[in-house]
Amino acid sequence: MYFQFILLVLGAVLADEIDDHHTVSRVDSNKYSVEKEKKFLLYDVNFGEGFNLRRDVYMRIANTVRLLRESGENYILVLPPWGRLHHWMRMEVALSWRLFFDLQSLNRFVPVIEFEDFLDETENHPIDQVIYLQHYEEGWGTEYVRKFDERKCLSPAYSHYKQDETGKWKGWFYSYEDVRARNFKCVSIQGDSGTLRNLLKISNYTSMNTVMIDRGETILHENFGDVHYWNARRSMRYSNDLVEIGNSFRRKYLDSDDERDKTEMVSDWKKERARRNALGGPYVGVHWRRRDFLFTDNQKFNDGQIAIIDQYLCAHARHFIGSHESTFSFRIQEDREIIGFPIASTFNRLCPDKNPNCEQPSKWKIVY
Structure with a gap:
């Protein structure tokens, strides 16, 4: 038995090509009806946050939508187009989620819709309300309490949103120049997905058809690592195109395939069951930042x-x-938990030369 060694330094040299057009997804009409459910929740994240942190923020907002729907509010989550990320070399914009993720799988957790579909559905009418989340100016105080209050806007809120000559609010809106909002407010908040649900319901924003939450990274997970966290994470299957490219690379260069590696997955993540028998391909994956x-x-x-x-x-x-404290590595560890690898094969980190016994990563194990 031999091991090939693959060192991935945030990039892979691949020659395959996929179709990267911006065609948007459609909501599964067998499960959700966009025509009947007219409430939409949009969100955005601070420009400086990276790709893998944004994936985590999606789970927080998706769980807010779950909580809203469980309380009788028929919300659809509008997926924020990708682009202009701080650490991306190419400053592309308006990239749809279908380029990265399986939209049908996402819809099995909460109903989602691409932003361009949302614009078509609403005929690009102004967004009813933008809520700009911010921390409390005075800080947490002596203890962390879940709360929210409408407050004066702190910097840089008004540099991101300005009123145009018609009184409508203009912002970044994912690079779409003709999108506007009717109302804009700043809310200081400390809390989680449930706190954001309460903000929307108690403040009567649920009476509006379209609400956008900006600075979505401000809120936390309600219960980090619980079953709802993992349900949202498990729903984030990669697009079939990217999976096939990865599988082709495994077969061609790494002598690896799902059957021999015991990494086969059921098509519907909701039918997954706990297991720890995944073997993996005959190579070692290393993320060296x-x-x-x-x-x-x-x-x-x-x-x-x-x-x-x-x-x-x-x-x-x-x-x-x-790598230590890397969201890139953390997403890989989550993927391996979902696939079903033994704990010891996943939660490892590179140590500095002078500290060969450095602290290993926390073992956030999957929950079903």
Whole structure:
């Protein structure tokens, strides 16, 4: 038995090409009806936050939508187009979620819709309300209490949103120049997905058809690592195109496939069951954080797709070694928990030369 060694430094040299057009997804009409459910929740994240943190924020907002729907509010989550991320080399904008994730799988957790579909559905009418989340100016105080209050806007809120000559509010809105909002407010908040649900219901924003939450990273997970966290995470299956590219690379260069590696997945994540018998391909995946995207500029994929392909390959390795406090490594560890690897093969990290016994990553195990 031998091991091939694959060192992924935030980029993979792949020659395959996929269709990267911006065609948007459609909501599963067998489960959700956009025509009947007219409430939409939009959100955005601070520009400086990276790709893998934004994936985490999606889970927080998706769980807010879950809680709203459980309380009788028929919300659909509008997916914020990807682009102009701080650490991406190519500043592409308006990239749809279908380029990265399986929209049918996302819809099995909460109903979602691409932003362009939302614009079509609402005929690009102004968004009813933008709520700009911010921390409390005075800080947490002596203890952390879940709360929210409408407050004066702190910097940089008014540099991000300004009223135009008609009184409508203009903002970044994912690079779409003709999108406007009717109302804009700043809310200081400390809390989680449930706190945001309460803000929307108690403040009567649920009477509006379209509400946008900006600075969505301000809220936390309601119960980090619980079954709802993992349900949202498990629903984030990668797009079939990226999965096939990753599988082709495994077969061609790593002598790896799902059947031999015991990494086969059921098509519907809701039918997954707990297991720890995944073997992985005969190679070691290592995420060694040095700098982003060291390869040539003629890639056939956008930067986010490259990141996912790298993560997919590491997630299917016999063993994985990550970087300390890296959301890139953390997403791989989650993927490996979902696939069903033994704990010891996943939660490992690179140590400095002078500290060979450095603290290993926390073991956030999957919950069903």
